[in-house]
Amino acid sequence: MLWLHLLVNGLVWGCALGMVAVSFSLVFATTKIFHVAHAAVYGLGGYLAWSALKHGMPEWAALLVGIVACAITGTLIQKLLYERLDRRGATHLVILIASLGLSAVMQNAVAAVYTSNVLQFGLPWAARTTAIGGVLLTTAQMLTVVAGILSYLGAMWFAHRTVLGKRMRAVASNPFLAEITRLQPRQVHIAVMAIASAMVAIPGVLVPLDLGLQPFGGVPILLTATIAMIAGGVGSISGAFLVAVGIAVLQNLSLLVIPGEWSIGITFGIFVIFMLFRPRGLFAG
């Protein structure tokens, strides 16, 4: 029954990864910025929620603190860094390097404040297990699944049913046309960064409930999520989410044959080969 356990684990992990992939996809498709610092925003959410909890806040308030703080951080990043660079006519490479720098600053600031040791939330209810179909799931894992599915549906609703979402897609598909039809791309960029940063805070808090917090834990997660986004086709929310779940399941099932410490390496190894032979993504013609 080990494989069933791994399969379920993969699905749970896939929901968390899916949230990261969808949020990154929103940013990347709209702003065209390869927002590496998204990994640091992910990490920040968890740490701030941890602090809020240690200051005696109830759990739901701590989660809210993480989400709101990340939304504000995302807004500030867009306004103070990306937009400023964009106004100065910075090239793609310059913005990318700045994002990489920001990621290093945020992660190391977290490491300096909270030390680089693993921090545990230590919530007894989150670790309590329930048996579902012969597989034990912790409450934190079930929350992750629920949050993942809700986030996915929320993102779909936002992109297709709201005015802002439609503006976002318009800016994504043709920034120039969006500019001259007064859709105000810069405002849309800020809104999208805020929404995506809030969204990435959810797995940022829920995943460490189980696994603990690490200052640099966001990087491999974000990279796996970007793989999902690319393989799923940039701009497709469903593609990003479903491929993320697929990758997570494969990663977990691969534990049956390959020791765990190699799994991240193997994911990227496959991706590199994949990029060599099918660089436009799985679903592209």
Added chain:
Amino acid sequence: MDFFYTYIVLAEIYVLLGLSTNLLVGIVGIFSVSQAAVFGVGAYLTAFLVMQTSTPFLVAVLLSSILCIGLNILVTLPSLRVSGDYFVVTSFGIQLLATAVFTNWTGGTGGANGLPGVPAPWIAGHEFVEPSEFAVLATGGMALGCIAFWLIMRAPFGALLRAIREDELAVAALGKSVLRAKVSAAALAGAFAGSAGGLYASFLSFIDPSSFDLDASIFLLTMVVVGGARTLAGSVIGPFVLLALPQILALIDIPSSVAAAARQLIYGLLLIAFMLFRPQGLLGEKL
């Protein structure tokens, strides 16, 4: 004085790495965060050859460079097929893959504990043990690298590489082979990184994965950005400035537990500040 020579030697080794990174990121415009991985392979292979097969130092460095040429071509190859951002992910992936290999392949690399006891270089009956002696060797290596870089940048080939960065399609339309130019640039960058690895391993006599991880790659990028991309002077001054930084930090009283994080934080701040206010770095051209 040893302290001073150690600084010189390390800076000179990093100049070679800076040239490698500059060539790819600055000149050709291939964003790479995996140069530290190639550097690491050069270091581990030299260490292996010198320790296990008692290959002479220069031969070992040469073999490492050749392997790194091949490796860097392989690593850069995806950039021929995928554009900008997709290659970023590939590059990150290669770096993480390399770190996984360095850390987990305990038989070959000593794993996280590292590989101690790499012997000092032995050339023509002379052993380069002291940092002051090694400085001669490192200076030679750096000079060779700089001359090669300078000659290439003056040659038509250098102009071709810069043209590819500006407009790949136009270069192809002129009947030049973009593929061949990119592969050659990657090969050269690999040779720089590989020989730097060989020098690094035999100078420190101890190597571990932390010198070749993602942080190290970001450090290389910071060096190029701070020194100034696209020019020889930039690649030379960057390492000397950035390696002096930890010494200055040591003067300020920071608890050792946060020192490493503080250093990386400052590198990150430098990246942002230079991108915002001086994208050309100290002595470079505008990125």
